[in-house]
Amino acid sequence: MTDFEALDANLRLSWNVWPNSRLEATKSVIPFGALYTPNKVLPDMPVVQYEPVPCKSCGAFLNPYARVDFAGRIWICPFCHTRNHFPAHYQGISEQNLPAELFPNYCTIEYQLAHNKPVMPPAYVFVVDTCLPEDELATCRTALTQALQMIPEYAQVGLVTYGTHVHVHELGFAECAKSYVFQGSKEYTPQAVQDQLGLGASKAVRQPPSPAKPQLAQASPAARFVLPLSDCEFVISGVLDELQRDAFPTLADHRPARCTGTALQVASALMGACLPAGSCAARLLLFVGGPSTEGGGKVVDKELLEPIRSHKDLAKDSAPHFKKAVRFYDSLAVQLVGQGHSLDVFACSLDQVGLAEMKRAVEHTGGMVVQTDSFHNSVFKDSFKRVFAKPTEEGHLGIASNATFEVIPSKDVKVSGLLGPASTMEKKGVAVADAPMGMGGTTMWKLAGLDSRTTLSIFFEIVANAKDQQDASLAAQSSQEFFVQFITKYLHGEGTMRCRVTTFSRRWTDGTNLQDLIAGFDQEAAAVLIARIATYKMETEEDFDATRWLDRTLIRLASRFGDFRKEDPASFQLSPNMSYFPQFMFNLRRSQFVQVFGSSPDETAYCRLVLNRETVADAMVMIQPQLTSYGMGSTVEPVLLDVLSILPDRVLVLDSYFYVVVFHGTTIAQWRKAEYHLQPEHAAFAELLQLPMADAEALIQKRFPVPRLVDCDQNGSQARFLLAKLNPSATYNTSSSMSSEVIMTDDVSLQVFTDHLKKLAVQA
Incomplete structure (x- = not known):
């Protein structure tokens, strides 16, 4: 059996030794689950140029755990014990001449598949909110213009803007700015949108791109709206340059009329007509700066007298628009998943925009989300740039699309379900557990979009019977092991179809042997x-x-x-x-x-x-955020996430993922305000101030979404970002003489x- 530590690069299990009966499994408290990153960049993983070899019975692919009869050219599937013949091109196989998938250290292998249908260039459809203040809209326009310079010229682009109404811009019409208008207060079926745009009668006819430069083959009705950047760069740049705030005035005591849901509905229907399902990596990017007040997916009325829903309103079921909006976005998610398109949301507003209602639409399509208070914020600007970063650049996300993810377990293990950015494909079978967890009732899921960090949670149910296993172990020692295989087929960023196969093995143990179980936790x-x-x-x-x-x-x-x-x-x-x-x-x-x-x-x-x-x-x-301490003449070291770690002569860096805090103790802050760091004799102090900031910037550079940087001093107003995460071992009523800080809280x-x-x- 492969040591489970060797697989930690893209796979982690809650338990690495499993009890051999259902009864003992229920006593283990923590679910039996795996956290798997299907598109993680693995430097030692081979990519082979041929098709995988499936088992004729269960569908599992050939893997290092298969038993091989070299003389008979037969392999025995470890999952169902079926005997399979090797295909003709494996005739030269021997113990000295093994294919890559049989090497013990290649438990994860990737196959480059032959294309069974044309793959088109990637597509980006931008949906832009125009109910923004002038400065916010200008910043958003600038970010989009910069993105167009980063996108390859063969990539397809489309543009939809919205405010009171929805405008679909015809980028294939170069003579003047031309757009189709949809009423913002209405809801539209995909067919109605396509008919109004003149796309209902015929879908776009595409041809496969050439290896050097993917292109559209010929003009079609769909090519008026979504077409290669090289064909419409002048038009889309002109539209963005002239983009103005929504022309409809807003009353003094009202919110702007913003039809976010209708705009997404129209844009998804447009993509469905222009981009055949599964033909390319297509992303619908929403830029929104306030709550939806009109049409489908509305989250609040236009009158400012009505406050936007809070958690208390949701708990009391007194949010009048919430459930209807959730149903609206759920139906949108079904449409986007069927098309294989992702929804990315860039929400930049001090007010809520309705992300709670959109959550499942983003998650089920494998979309990305960035939330901040303004389009001016570096959190938006830097995160948005990384979406289009090239593979050679720092911050490249390794985005793939149109993936299917399948789980094949041994017979004594069943699949309970999955949690993560995916949607169910309703594939039934004997491996489906009776009690679902998350998206259950299936062994296969669809991921319209995934990147190199997308991690899925897969839950298992143990159905083994201890007595049966003991009887079987007398006949075959292999029954002390069980196997699970993950199969991910996806469209790689290079435009090739890939199939990544990860097979792992773990062992059974007597459920009463607690030390054995603990050793694998x-x-x-x-x-x-x-x-x-x-x-x-x-x-x-x-x-x-x-x-x-x-x-x-x-x-x-x-x-x-x-x-x-x-x-x-x-x-x-x-x-x-x-x-x-x-x-x-x-x-x-x-x-x-x-x-x-x-x-x-x-x-x-x-x-x-x-x-x-x-x-x-x-x-x-x-x-559990990470806290690091920096001091004069001392080494940089991790410290306890505790209020006792605050010292006057220390700088602390807190990494809580969503924000990074650089916190200066009182003495350090006083020295900095006295400008000691500007004096040559205090070069060591200047270095002390620079090092935490450099480390914080390094953290920010490698993360998506980009975290917020908080630079604060002890007793300052923004020190709350650090104090909120610390263990309150010293509070206003239990202060410790060892602490230079107390936390005003009643938490234990x-x-x-x-x-x-x-x-x-x-x-x-």
């Missing part, structure tokens, strides 16, 4: 899975108390796997493999994923969208939390 992967499950339950189950559920889960885990004497909290101990898990749960309980007080529904939706798609390492930074500290956990875990 991955506490970081488990924490991320629990976080994703908690946020999913908060959104789908009424009256779900996430804090109580997390506490009960942790108490059950501690009671099951802790080492203690009954009724003696002082004797409680956890194995090193589990020792940090209570700390992770403590920080998760306090995080913006669970605690919605002080956050808007849009902010909560944004954070959860990012949590559900990022890797284990990045998700752990969101759950990690020590109190741990003491209560021990007390409850050891109860009889």
Whole structure:
């Protein structure tokens, strides 16, 4: 069996040793799940130029765990034990001449598939809100103009603008600016949009691009609206240069008439007509600067007297537009997924824009989301540039599209479901578990868009029977292992179809052997899975108390796997493999994923969208931020996420994923204000100020969405960004003489939390 540590590059499991019966599996508390990054860049992964070899019975592909009869040219599938003949071109196979997929260290391999249909150049359709202040609109126009300079000239582009009404710009008409107008207060079917644009009768006829420069073959009705940048660069640049605010005036006590939902409906119908399903990597990019007040997907009325919905309104079911808007965007998601197109949202507004309603449309299409307060903000500008970064540039996202993801497990394992940026494909089979988790009832999902960090959570159900396994183990030692295979077929950014196959093996153990189970526990992967499950339950189950559920889960885990004497909290101990898990749960309980007080529904939706798609390492930074200390004459070192880590002569850097804080202690701040760092004799102090900022900038450069940089001093107003994440071991009523700072909170500290956990875990 391959050591599970070797697969951590793109795969993490909550448990790496599984109990051999359903009954013992239910006692393990933490779900059996995998966090898999299907498009991660792996430097040692081979890319071969031939088709994979499938099993004729279960469909699993040839892999290093297959048993091979070289004399008979036969391989035995480890999943269903079916004997398969090798295809003709494998006739030269031998123990000394193995194909790449049989090498033990190639558990992940990628195949470049032959094209079965034409692949067109990538397409970008920009949907721009014109109900913005003049300066905001000008900045948005500038960002779009810069993006057009970064896009390859063969890439296809389209432009839709909206305010009170929706304008679809005809980029193939160079004589003058020409657009088709749709009423913003109405909802349109795809057929109605296509008929009005003159696209209903015929779809665009495309030919495959040449390797050197993909192009459209001939003019067609669809080519008037979505066409190569080289053919319309002058027209689209002219439209953007002359783009004005929405011409319809806004009353003093009203919000602008903004028909965001209708604009997306029209744009998705346009893409469906111009870009055949699955033919290319197509993205619908929305730039929005305020709430939708008109047409489908409306989130608030135009009158300012009506406040936009809050979490309290959603809890009381007193948000009049919420459910209708969610249904609207769900139907839009179904349409986009069917077309294989992604929805990306760039929400730049101090007010909410309706991201909570759009959440499933973004997530199910594998879209990206960036949220900030203004188009002037570097969070928007830098993040938007990275969408179009070339493979050789820093910040390249490695975007792929039109992917299908399939899971094939051994017979004693079933697939419960998936959480992440995907949508179900309703593929039934014997491997589907009875109890679904997330998007369940299937073993295959569709990912309209994915990048090199997109990480899926796959949940499994153990259906093995311990007695059957013991009987089988007498006949075959291989039954002590089980296997799972992930198959991802996708359209690579280069325009080629790829199939990535990851096969892994783990072993069964007697469920009563707790030390064996503990040895295979991955506490970081488990924490991320629990976080994703908690946020999913908060959104789908009424009256779900996430804090109580997390506490009960942790108490059950501690009671099951802790080492203690009954009724003696002082004797409680956890194995090193589990020792940090209570700390992770403590920080998760306090995080913006669970605690919605002080956050808007849009902010909560944004954070959860990012949590559900990022890797284990990045998700752990969101759950438990990292704190680093810098001091004069001392080394740079990580420190506890605790208020006691604040010292007057230290600079702290907090990485919480969504923002990076550079925090100066009181003494450091006073020295800086006295400008000591400008004096030659204090060069060491100048270096101390520069190093944390340089490290913070390095963090920002490698992340998408780009985090906000907060530069603050102790006792300053923005110090709250740091204090909100620290363990409140020193508060206004429990201040410690060792602390130079106290936190004004009634929250319990990690020590109190741990003491209560021990007390409850050891109860009889």
